[in-house]
Amino acid sequence: MKRKINNFSRKITKNSNLPAAHAMLYATGMKESDFCKAQIGIVSNWYDGNPCNMHLDMLGKKIKSSIINQKDxxxxxxxxxxxxxxxxxxxxxxxxxxxxxxxxxxxxETVVEAHHYDGVIAIPGCDKNIPGVMISLIRLNRPSIIVYGGSISSGFYNKKKLDIVSSFEALGKKNTCQISEEEYKNIVKKSCPGPGACGGMYTANTMASALEAMGMMLPYSSSSPSMSKNKKIECQKVSIFIKNLLEKKIKPKDIVTKTSIENGVKLAMCLGGSTNLILHILAIAKSANVNFTLKDFQKISNQVPIIGNLKPSGVFLMEDIHNNIGGIPVIIKYLLNEGILYGDCLTVTGETLCKNMKNIPNINFNQKIIYPLNNPIKKNSHIRILYGNISPEGSVAKITGKEGTFFRGKANVFNSEKDANQAILNQKIQKGEVIVIRYVGPTGGPGMPEMLKPTSYIMGAGLGKNVALITDGRFSGGSHGFVVGHITPEAQSGGLIAFIKNGDIIKIDAENNTLTLEVEEEEIQRRKKEWIPPLIKVKRGYLYKYIKTVSTASEGCVTDQF
Structure with a gap:
């Protein structure tokens, strides 16, 4: 007997007591024969004000066309x-x-639950899109697939490839007279040549790669460029797989397990991915009721090396993985064969990760994009979880190794990103200093704003190996340098970072994973008694509600923890 696949939508379409609902469905163009079909919500983060998202409606239309070809x-x-x-x-x-x-x-969650869709195909672009759709799909726990919008093509100027970070770093170079005003403008104009998410191993590509390894995307989805023939083919064939998931009743919680999450984190760390991975995976795991904490990240960090020579710390872009490696599945297969990843995890193809890789070609190391495990760029991960008196609940460091693994220097403290940016651009930062940017956490920001400007300005000014930066905020996936973020407790909540003064000595040790303020405990307690909590920066609207409900960075900054 044929298994029903319209288990949710039939509560509307087969309910004779809902004539108004039926009338509205007829108005959408549905025919009576369509009332037996499973309904698929095709959701995208489309809007035309951002290159990462401007093409997603087009991809959605291609997916809808492929759905029409499936008679059920x-x-x-x-x-x-x-x-x-x-x-x-x-x-x-x-x-x-x-x-x-x-x-x-x-x-x-609201639309799918309200309209009783039987399955979901989600099409995210920019980086918060990806964990956002993933969290909703886990909550809904209906057959679902994510189709990544794909990354942008590289820009080109003066015989060099460009991407979004090139434009930020160009300002630092212009302000230190390394490039002219004309060169600066040309770099800005040519950095982003069309649709697609930022091209390096920044947050969007980090999360897309992780979710492909976790099994929530079809093979190649994370590495097929936004406007490529491969992305169009993916949109055309995704309907076959969503129907298969419906028939087999395979749901996100069957796919997202602790083991599959480990696969995603391992791949992202091997590729030198964004520190935002931490926040988003913590939130995804919480949605799936999977016990995955900062301790798990640190454990994995000690197990896997960096093998991806990818921006921001490296040289290459996601398009180079697609064009010269053959796509992310080639790397996944290599890590499976080497015992880094687990192959028995279920995926949206209905098969295991290992079976998906059966016909994928083996990696060719006659290139400089992906290094072999026995000759890595760094023997362990760039992402380090640091604890100490500044961050007793944890902080996240991004240390690739090229800037060293130890830094000790005098604090130069700023209570906003804007003030820090001005100091860097006005050349008021001295070599050997630790820049402290505070009151930019989940509640202090509010919203824990991402910072690419200060790190890019530091790199552009040629200070990348000479200063460190710590913050209770977070960094862009495009950030690199000696940086530590996600400091918990944050300054707004009375964390120790609130009591740091100019000239204090701060020690960052990425070998022993510690972050320490070298001030006597008695003095710290004296400063704590004198500290007056600043007023929150907003008192109405969405950010006010966010302040009142958000968890700490060490818990993923989720708002549904109560």
Missing amino acids: LIGFQFTTIGVSDGITMGTPGMRFSLPSRELIADSI
Whole structure:
């Protein structure tokens, strides 16, 4: 007997007591014969104000066309929000970036639950889009697939490849007279040549790679460029796989397990991925009721090396993995064969990760993009979880090794990113200093705004190996240098970072994973008694609600923890 696949939608379409609902469905173009079909919600983070998202509606239309070709399915497109990190970076708008993840999850959950869709195909672009849709799909726990919007093509100027970080670093170079005003403008104009997410191993590509390894994307989805023939083919064939998931009743919680999460984290760390991976995986794991903590990240960090020579710390982009390696599945197969990844995890193909890789070609190491495990770029991961008196609940360091693994210097303290940026651009930062940016955490920011400007300005000014930066905020996936973020407790909550003064000695030890303020405990307690908590920066609207509900960075900054 044929298994029903319209288990949710039939509560509307087969209920004779809902004539108004049926009338509205007829108005959408449905025929009577369509009332027996499973309904698929096709959700994208489309909006045309951001290159990462501007093409997602087009991909959604291709997916809807492929759904029509499946006689038992019907698709309905809808959209959710997005925030451009590149456009809002360094402005008050960036406070909304991380909180947008929760709005994305809530809005998808709302539409799918309200309209009784039987399955979901989600099409994210910019980086908060990806964990946002993933969290919603786990909550809904209906057959679902993620189709990544794909990364952008590289820009080109003066015989060099460009990407979004090139434009930020160009400002630092211009301000230190390394390049002219004309060169600066040309770099800015040519950094982003069209649609797609930022091209390096920044947060969007980090999360896409991780979710492909976790099994929530079809093979090649994370590495097929936004406008490639491969991305179009993926959109055309995804309907076959969503129908298979419906028939086999395979749901996200069957796929997202502690083991599959470990696969995603291992791949992302091997590729030198973004520190935002930590926040998003913690939130995804919480949604799936999987016990995955900062301790798990540190354990994995000690197990896997960096083998990806990818921006921001390296040289290459995701398009190079696609063009010269053959795509992310080639790397996954290599890590499976070497025993790094677990092969028996279920995926959205209905098969295990290992079976998906059966016909994938073996990696060819006659290139400089991906290194072999026996000759890695760094023997263990760049992501380090640091504890100490500054971060008793944890902090996240991004240490690739090229800037060293130990830093000790005098604090130069700023209570906002804006003040720190001005100091860097005005050449008021001295070699050997530890820049401290505080009151930019989940509640202090609010919204834990991502910071690419200060790290890019530091690199552009040629100070990458000479200064460190610590913060209770977070960094862009494009950030590199000796940086530590996600310091918990944050300054707004009375964490020790609030009591640091200019000239204090701070020690960052990425070998022993410690972050220490070298001030006597008696003096710390004296400063604590004198500290007056600053007023929260907003008192109404979404950010006010976010302040009142958000968890700490060490718990993933989720808003549904109660």
